[in-house]
Amino acid sequence: MKSLLLILVPLVGAALAALWPNNRTRPWLLPVVGGVHVVLSFWLLLAPPVVAPDAWLGFDPLARAVLPAVSLLFLVCACYGVTYLQIRGERSNRVFVAALLGVLAMLSAGHQARHLGLLWIATEAVTLAAVPLLHFNGTPRAFEATWKYLLVGGTGIALSLLGSFCLGYASLHGGGVGDLTFNALSAQGVGLSRPWVLTAWVLLLVGYGTKMGLAPMHTWKPDAYGEAPGIVGAILAGGVTTVAFTAILRVRAVVAAAGEGAMADRTLLVIGLFSMLVAALFLLGTRDFKRMLAYSSVEHMGILCIGAAIGPAGVAAALFHVWSNGLTKGALFLSAGNIRRAAGSASLDEVRGMAVLTPRSTAIFVTGMFAVTALPPFGPFFSELQVVRAALTTGHGIATTMFLICLLLAFFGLTRVVFGIVDGRPRLAARANGKRFVETFGVIAPPLLLLGLSLVLGLFTPTILREAWADAVRQLFPTP
Amino acid sequence: MNETMNLLIGLAMGLNLLALGSNRLPTVIRAMAVQGMALGLMPLLIEGQLNWRVILVAVATVVGKGIVIPTLLRRAMRAANIDREMEPFIGFVPSLLLGAGGTIAAVGLARLLPLLPEHAGSLLVPGALASVLTGFVLLIGRAKAISQVCGYLILENGIYLFGLLLIHSTPLLVEAGILLDLTVGVFVIGIIVDRIQRAFDSLDTRKLTVLRE
Numbered sequence: 178m179k180s181l182l183l184i185l186v187p188l189v190g191a192a193l194a195a196l197w198p199n200n201r202t203r204p205w206l207l208p209v210v211g212g213v214h215v216v217l218s219f220w221l222l223l224a225p226p227v228v229a230p231d232a233w234l235g236f237d238p239l240a241r242a243v244l245p246a247v248s249l250l251f252l253v254c255a256c257y258g259v260t261y262l263q264i265r266g267e268r269s270n271r272v273f274v275a276a277l278l279g280v281l282a283m284l285s286a287g288h289q290a291r292h293l294g295l296l297w298i299a300t301e302a303v304t305l306a307a308v309p310l311l312h313f314n315g316t317p318r319a320f321e322a323t324w325k326y327l328l329v330g331g332t333g334i335a336l337s338l339l340g341s342f343c344l345g346y347a348s349l350h351g352g353g354v355g356d357l358t359f360n361a362l363s364a365q366g367v368g369l370s371r372p373w374v375l376t377a378w379v380l381l382l383v384g385y386g387t388k389m390g391l392a393p394m395h396t397w398k399p400d401a402y403g404e405a406p407g408i409v410g411a412i413l414a415g416g417v418t419t420v421a422f423t424a425i426l427r428v429r430a431v432v433a434a435a436g437e438g439a440m441a442d443r444t445l446l447v448i449g450l451f452s453m454l455v456a457a458l459f460l461l462g463t464r465d466f467k468r469m470l471a472y473s474s475v476e477h478m479g480i481l482c483i484g485a486a487i488g489p490a491g492v493a494a495a496l497f498h499v500w501s502n503g504l505t506k507g508a509l510f511l512s513a514g515n516i517r518r519a520a521g522s523a524s525l526d527e528v529r530g531m532a533v534l535t536p537r538s539t540a541i542f543v544t545g546m547f548a549v550t551a552l553p554p555f556g557p558f559f560s561e562l563q564v565v566r567a568a569l570t571t572g573h574g575i576a577t578t579m580f581l582i583c584l585l586l587a588f589f590g591l592t593r594v595v596f597g598i599v600d601g602r603p604r605l606a607a608r609a610n611g612k613r614f615v616e617t618f619g620v621i622a623p624p625l626l627l628l629g630l631s632l633v634l635g636l637f638t639p640t641i642l643r644e645a646w647a648d649a650v651r652q653l654f655p656t657p
Numbered sequence: 658m659n660e661t662m663n664l665l666i667g668l669a670m671g672l673n674l675l676a677l678g679s680n681r682l683p684t685v686i687r688a689m690a691v692q693g694m695a696l697g698l699m700p701l702l703i704e705g706q707l708n709w710r711v712i713l714v715a716v717a718t719v720v721g722k723g724i725v726i727p728t729l730l731r732r733a734m735r736a737a738n739i740d741r742e743m744e745p746f747i748g749f750v751p752s753l754l755l756g757a758g759g760t761i762a763a764v765g766l767a768r769l770l771p772l773l774p775e776h777a778g779s780l781l782v783p784g785a786l787a788s789v790l791t792g793f794v795l796l797i798g799r800a801k802a803i804s805q806v807c808g809y810l811i812l813e814n815g816i817y818l819f820g821l822l823l824i825h826s827t828p829l830l831v832e833a834g835i836l837l838d839l840t841v842g843v844f845v846i847g848i849i850v851d852r853i854q855r856a857f858d859s860l861d862t863r864k865l866t867v868l869r870e
Contacts, residue, residue: 294830301833324802331809332796338834339789339816345823345830350773355826372770 179217180226180236180289183244186213187282194274203274204262207255210278211248214285218248222645230360233292242642242649243423244288246500247416249630250507251281253623254408257511260619261408264518272309279306280412287420293341293357296424300337300388303417304330310409311401322400329397330387337384337424340377344431347373359427363434363655374435381428382444388421391448391482392455395475399463402471403523407514410467414474414510415503422481422499426492429485430653442486446576449482453583460590464525467517469594470509473549476587477502483580484564487571489650494563496646501556501634505548508627511620512541516598519614520607525594530603537616539599541624546595548631550588556634659778662702665695666784666818670760673791673811677756678749680742685807686730693722696814700824710828717832718817726810734803747798755798759790781818788815 190210197203221236222245228235236244258277262270280303287299312323345357350370353361362369387394402410425445432441456476463469477498484495513523515538520528532539548555551562561584568577634642672688672695679685697719700711734740747755763786770782792812799805813834820831 294827294833297830298833328796328805328809332812335809335812335816338830339819341830342816342819342823345827349823349826350771353826355823357827357830370771376770 179221180234180240183214183217183221183236183248183285183289184282186210186217187278187285191275191278191282194278195271197271197274200269200271201263201266203270204259206274207258207277208252210281211252211255214281215245215248215252218245221245223641225645225648228291231356231358233295233358234286234289235291236289237291238645238648238652239423239426240289242496242645243419243499244285246503247284247288247419250415250503250627251284251412253627253630254411254507254511257620257623258408260617261406261514263619268313268315273313276306276309277409277412280310280416284416284420288423291358291360291427293344293359293362296427297334297338297341300385300420300424301334303420304334304388307409307413307417311405313406313409314404316404319404322397322404326397326401329394333384333387333394335384336380336387340380340382340384343373343377343380344369344428346370347377347435359431362431366434367436369431369435371435371437374432374437375440378428378432378437378441378444382425382448385421385424385428386448389418389425389478389481390471390475391478392452392475395452395455395471395478398475399459399468399471402474402510403465403468407467407510407512407517410470410514411507411510414470414506418474418478419499419503422478422485422495425482426485426653433654442488445482445486446573449479449486450576450579450583452476452479452482453580453587457583457586457590460587461593463590463594465523466525466528466594466598467513467523469591470506470513473509473587473591474506476583477506477549479583480561480564480580483568483576487564487568487573489654490567490570491564492653493646493650494560494567496649497563497638497642498557498560500642501560501631502549504627504634505545505555505557505631508541508624508631509545509549511624511627512538512545515614515616515620515624516542519610520598521610522607525597527604528598528607529601530599530607532599534603534607535614535616537621538624541621541628543595543599545624545628546591548628550591551584554632554635555628556631559635559638662699663778663780665699665702666780668692668695669814669818670780670784670787673760673788674753674756676807676811677791677794678753680745680749682734682740682742682801682803683731685804686727686734689730689807689810690723690727692811692814693724693726694719696817697723699818699821703821703824710832711824714824714828714831722810722814730803730806739801739803742799742801742804745799745804747794752794752798755794756787756791759794760787763787763790776822781822785815785819788812788818791815 187210190206194203194206222241225241226236228237283299283302283306290296290299308323311326312319347369348362348365350373351365351368353365390398429441453476456472459472480498481495484491516531516535517523519535520531522528549557551558565577669692672692675688676685697715700715764783766786767782788811792808795808796805817834820834824831
């Protein structure tokens with residue numbers, strides 16, 4: 178019941194937001210719904226419900242391992258959103274608030290979907306609900322970003338439906354009766370028709386990989402993250418990509434049950450390393466600090482894929498990385514949003530000296546940058562260390578070397594951009610603009626809190642979370 | 658029954674080539690409408706008992722793909738005041754050749770995939786693959802937003818064709834594809850097209866080049 182409430186509460190909130198008359202008070206719906214969502218999801222984390230094996234929807238171990246992170250990130254972003262939307266009081270936020278709550282509802286559904294078709298419907302709904310968020314700013318650049326997002330994302334989602342059909346046909350061809358829950362598909366195991374499973378895996382990896390933003394299907398990401406408000410970027414990078422990642426994990430389990438696990442792992446490893454490499458190279462070249470965050474997100478999606486490719490220990494590390502990356506990236510997106518607002522631009526050519534104009538946001542941004550490039554003692558350091566350890570124990574020496582080289586290149590790229598905008602003397606135009614932007618509690622506390630959470634996650638990883646990740650691994654790698 | 662199905666699939670494949678070869682947008686949109694109607698009739702022709710879910714799929718497809726979407730596309734075309742695809746990225750003859758080659762490749766590829774006995778003589782799988790390829794050619798090769806939307810439609814029609822293999826075993830999956838993806842997806846795309854047109858006036862995605870590395 179509580180697992181259904183995770184979907185219904187945000188949906189009711191979205192309907193309320195669509196009807197709410199007052200533009201100033203409407204954003205408060207975001208933290209209210211986010212708060213209820215966090216309470217529910219952490220309640221379920223502490224007291225996991227029993228999910229029937231044939232249930233289409235349920236708070237199963239995999240959802241338990243990931244969804245609370247998304248919920249927490251959403252709540253903090255929602256608190257930031259209240260202040261943000263008050264600063265942007267000149268625009269109507271009716272559609273924005275309703276769509277954001279709709280995204281939360283569909284993210285909850287997508288994480289809990291235990292049925293191939295339901296998972297696809299939820300992902301499709303997330304894709305569509307995110308469209309109004311992306312063109313909230315209404316500029317021609319925002320339209321352009323939205324168009325690309327819809328075209329690339331729409332094609333990706335279409336391919337994942339084709340992949341779902343292929344997996345369905347694999348089951349039908351193997352004598353299945355049309356039960357497309359992941360449990361039933363895994364139970365069919367080697368009975369699934371092998372050529373169809375392989376086709377399905379390729380299409381589903383490309384399809385959900387597009388949503389995740391894996392290279393070379395990442396092209397929508399820099400535009401979308403560069404033009405969307407910081408809060409939207411944080412939720413896309415920490416929530417929407419996560420739902421696609423869990424989708425890939427669930428499908429991988431079916432493919433492994435069909436006896437093609439080694440092939441699936443190889444493709445995941447290759448696409449993961451390729452994403453990291455592409456992201457690292459683009460990070461060395463980009464001149465825009467919001468697009469920089471998008472490439473950093475591509476890099477971290479690559480890390481998740483590599484974790485997923487190297488067996489149970491790697492998957493546990495990847496689930497840890499979902500938490501640490503989501504929260505740290507959230508702090509970066511929110512503080513980057515502040516800097517962007519004060520500077521009036523996101524380009525390295527026009528922005529400098531932000532340490533003078535927005536000292537607090539800059540401090541969070543720089544610390545967040547170090548955290549996300551795996552500086553101890555923040556969360557990403559420990560999760561990436563676990564990925565490396567898992568890779569080495571499973572004998573992936575060359576992959577580990579490439580992984581570390583890409584991390585180093587990405588570190589160079591990130592520091593280049595970040596210190597480029599932080600150092601130096603601010604421009605005169607930016608000085609005038611920056612005076613109008615006040616670093617109030619409402620825009621500083623949320624990113625600071627996310628950074629603090631990332632630190633806590635690294636230093637004292639709660640035992641309950643470790644157990645949740647281990648449970649999810651047991652679900653994905655059932656021992657016969 | 659199977660012969661009628663194959664005839665309709667053949668018609669759809671021919672319309673793909675028409676869409677590839679024509680530079681007049683009204684022709685492409687009319688081809689889309691006819692293809693949508695043909696696709697909508699197919700669930701009724703597939704052997705097996707007719708139940709309300711199959712009829713729902715058929716009606717939704719005819720109305721959605723055959724009537725609503727072409728109307729929306731025509732409206733967008735009028736609003737943008739264009740009716741021709743000038744200078745595409747991939748020319749009309751090369752795209753036709755690509756489409757024809759893709760169709761042949763699709764037939765060859767479909768032979769490699771094992772089919773259930775009841776689907777053996779059907780053109781569904783080659784038709785689906787050919788449509789997906791055609792859709793990709795249009796998506797990549799055309800500059801005007803409306804042509805790209807048509808490409809996306811053909812891509813989706815291909816996926817729908819494939820879905821017909823599953824319509825009796827898992828109707829939910831097929832319904833999801835139609836209801837959600839098509840009506841809402843193209844609806845939203847339509848709105849976006851409208852907005853893009855207001856922002857750019859000419860609906861030329863070639864002008865969407867501010868954001869790049």
